[in-house]
Amino acid sequence: MDIRDVPEAHLDRALELAYLVFHEKPDEEKRKHHRELMRPCERIGAYDGDTLAGFVAAHPFTLSVPGGELPCPGLTFVSVAPTHRRRGVLSAMIAELFRRATAQGRPLAALWASEDAIYGRFGFAPATQGLSVEIDSRRPLALRVDPDERPLRLVDPADAPAVVGPYFDATRAVRAGRIARDAERWRGEWLPEDAEEDAELSPPRIVALGDPGGPLAGYAVYRTKGGNDDTGTPGVVRVDELEADDAAGAAALWRYIASIDLTGTVRAWGRPVDDPLLLFAADRDQVRVTGLHPGLWVRLIDVRAALTARAWAAGADLVLEVRDPHLAANAGRFRLTATARGCAYEPTGDAPDLTLDVRELSACYLGGTRVRHLVRAGLVDEHTAGAADRLDAALRTDPAPHTADEF
Structure with missing residues (x-):
């Protein structure tokens, strides 16, 4: 070749x-x-x-x-x-x-895996996860919190980059795993007129929360599909994205989505695992998780550059023995010294606290996978008691990493 x-x-x-x-x-x-x-x-x-x-x-x-x-x-x-x-x-x-x-x-590469078994052998691993959620909206959505009562307004999708684009950009500063969107990506990939997956879905609709002239408090992107009177199938609302400042804003947007006329089901694919809807919904028979799936797969190409570029939630001083059959520069023993100000990652001859493949390190990099869980699964070797917990504390992110941007 x-x-x-x-x-x-x-x-x-x-x-x-x-x-x-x-x-x-x-x-x-x-x-x-x-x-x-x-x-x-x-x-x-x-x-x-x-x-x-x-x-x-x-x-x-x-x-x-x-x-x-x-x-x-x-x-x-x-x-x-x-x-x-x-x-x-x-x-x-x-x-x-x-x-x-x-x-x-x-220092990184990412993909959405069509076949999981293929990409793990190249060091890629799921670094985010997504939930599929379904709401029975034939009755009002029962909530345990009071929704934000500021007005809602529909936004022309052509105006999305200017109106809701800055709000999405702000979410990237606090939630890892999100791809930057320019105007072309908003219009061509995120808000195409036709839904490739289902020809019966409407064009995208965007609803924004906030006082006119003031800053947005949240927004949602959704599509609708009419019901079938002959079979009694209710109309469907598909939620592609929903972001809000707080629980009250999210409650207002979910209440709106679940009350759209001539629909009886809301389906949301790719929601974050820490979606507050799952806690403030008053009836979990009405709001059900229907699936959990891998999201964005990440591969650390330059481990040192990737680790030293991210922020750390807690201090840690650990020796990692990393295996990487594809990139020799990543393989070996390295001392990771993390602080709130950053980290150092240098070769060492000291005994390892943890031994792991670059695939496992890639899974944990954004904070969406716990090292402790990989130890229990037999995928990471813990040589020093408590080492996995110390690395987890340092890698921790809140909110959880998440993206719904497929490509």
């Missing part, structure tokens, strides 16, 4: 390969959208002569991490021709992406 850049002239070939692998047959409008999506991406191909046998695209994302943000390639359209499987094509493309990211100072 010849691993090299995929030029714009080969974009259609790359997309045809992806459609082949993912069993898709998009219409021309969707193909045009995918071409535009791929143009700003870094594109790595595996060529067998003139045949494009493998393809990986990487969005030039910026990801929020505890205390800041870092450049983070977002892998997408990862595909290998069925005629070239089990020949090291994907391994070669991932190795090239790691090489480039290291050279360009991008």
